[in-house]
Amino acid sequence: MSYEKELAAAKKAATLAARLCQKVQKALLQSDVQSKSDKSPVTVADYGSQALISFVLERELPSEPFSLVAEEDSGDLHNESGQETLKRITEYVIDTLASEETYDSSSITKEDVIRAIDSGKSEGGSSGRHWVLDPIDGTKGFVRGDQYAIALALLHEGKVVLGVLACPNLPLASIGSNHQHSSSKDAGCLFFATIGEGTYMQALDGSSPTRVYVTATDNPAEASFFESFEAAHSSHGLSSSIAEKLGVKAPPVRIDSQAKYGALSRGDGAIYMRFARKGYREKIWDHAAGSIVVTEAGGMVTDGAGNPLDFSKGRFLDVDSGIIATNQKLMPLLLRAVKESLNEKASSL
Numbered sequence: 001m002s003y004e005k006e007l008a009a010a011k012k013a014a015t016l017a018a019r020l021c022q023k024v025q026k027a028l029l030q031s032d033v034q035s036k037s038d039k040s041p042v043t044v045a046d047y048g049s050q051a052l053i054s055f056v057l058e059r060e061l062p063s064e065p066f067s068l069v070a071e072e073d074s075g076d077l078h079n080e081s082g083q084e085t086l087k088r089i090t091e092y093v094i095d096t097l098a099s100e101e102t103y104d105s106s107s108i109t110k111e112d113v114i115r116a117i118d119s120g121k122s123e124g125g126s127s128g129r130h131w132v133l134d135p136i137d138g139t140k141g142f143v144r145g146d147q148y149a150i151a152l153a154l155l156h157e158g159k160v161v162l163g164v165l166a167c168p169n170l171p172l173a174s175i176g177s178n179h180q181h182s183s184s185k186d187a188g189c190l191f192f193a194t195i196g197e198g199t200y201m202q203a204l205d206g207s208s209p210t211r212v213y214v215t216a217t218d219n220p221a222e223a224s225f226f227e228s229f230e231a232a233h234s235s236h237g238l239s240s241s242i243a244e245k246l247g248v249k250a251p252p253v254r255i256d257s258q259a260k261y262g263a264l265s266r267g268d269g270a271i272y273m274r275f276a277r278k279g280y281r282e283k284i285w286d287h288a289a290g291s292i293v294v295t296e297a298g299g300m301v302t303d304g305a306g307n308p309l310d311f312s313k314g315r316f317l318d319v320d321s322g323i324i325a326t327n328q329k330l331m332p333l334l335l336r337a338v339k340e341s342l343n344e345k346a347s348s349l
């Protein structure tokens with residue numbers, strides 16, 4: 001089955017949303033300390049990105065039933081303090097859509113924005129088609145001025161068949177294990193993948209796409225690994241012990257968001273490990289787009305026990321012992337190291 005129309009719509013939607021987020025991030029980073037501690041700028045970008053993507057997908061694909069599983073809902077926008085935020089979101093959406101000649105955005109109202117945001121309440125599941133959206137993944141990175149991603153995927157009969165990752169601050173050149181704070185020069189990547197057709201990357205501001213592949217290395221000593229920037233999101237201690245067992249020499253590369261999956265898909269590093277604290281339930285929008293970007297580039301994404309990720313169960317993604325990704329040659333070694341480390345951890349408790 002071809003998903004050509006859906007891919008074109010998804011790329012357009014994610015690219016426009018990235019533009020909106022960049023405008024908000026620029027204003028946020030230029031603002032004074034007081035308004036930086038205020039949560040509203042990131043809220044404006046989260047909601048704005050979700051509303052805009054919902055508008056674009058519905059307009060580009062009018063003949064398809066529209067179901068969207070997305071992170072945000074309009075709950076907080078209905079009270080008194082939400083009114084100013086809603087006004088700003090609507091302005092950003094109108095302004096960003098105005099750059100597309102084919103859209104008449106001037107008539108979009110605050111009510112339209114609320115409706116667009118709340119179209120993301122779908123439960124997903126194993127039948128039919130559902131879009132899956134994280135309007136800004138890596139919110140903490142966004143606020144810091146670091147990495148974040150707009151992550152959009154399409155589920156068909158419970159399987160991810162298409163994924164687009166817009167990473168506005170990710171350098172176009174490789175980020176190795178000696179990666180420093182990124183400059184915005186030559187940054188902005190759009191990764192996209194369709195089932196059976198490979199993964200491609202292009203510049204967010206337009207360039208022809210190039211096909212990307214995960215690293216071919218089978219030598220852990222040459223491999224480096226990615227993990228969350230935020231220690232609260234993934235155990236850095238556990239990943240270090242696994243890396244040590246494997247014989248990985250390079251220090252971890254810690255970056256925010258699904259930009260990690262994008263970087264892995266083009267071979268910047270060889271492994272991604274994520275071990276959330278016990279009791280935390282992963283969400284499908286945090287992994288759907290990233291996982292197909294990696295698998296179509298030749299990689300593998302499983303939970304810590306080696307099971308494939310199951311996106312067909314609704315909004316949550318239930319996993320056994322974390323999420324890991326690497327190439328096909330390193331996966332058996334990685335799984336063994338994960339198992340050993342988890343057993344050691346369990347017996348030391």
Ligand SMILES: Nc1ncnc2c1ncn2[C@@H]1O[C@H](COP(=O)(O)OS(=O)(=O)O)[C@@H](OP(=O)(O)O)[C@H]1O
Binds near residue numbers: 233283
């Ligand atoms: N406690 C805890 N454990 C694990 N994961 C959590 C936790 N809290 C949040 N989240 C989710 O992590 C998403 C951010 O992804 P990363 O951890 O890859 O990036 S980061 O290092 O936190 O920036 C982040 O996505 P966004 O909310 O879209 O930013 C969350 O869905």
Ligand SMILES: [Mg+2]
Binds near residue numbers: 134136137138285286
């Ligand atoms: Mg997220």
Ligand SMILES: [Mg+2]
Binds near residue numbers: 071134135137138
């Ligand atoms: Mg988010």
Ligand SMILES: [Mg+2]
Binds near residue numbers: 071139
């Ligand atoms: Mg969030």
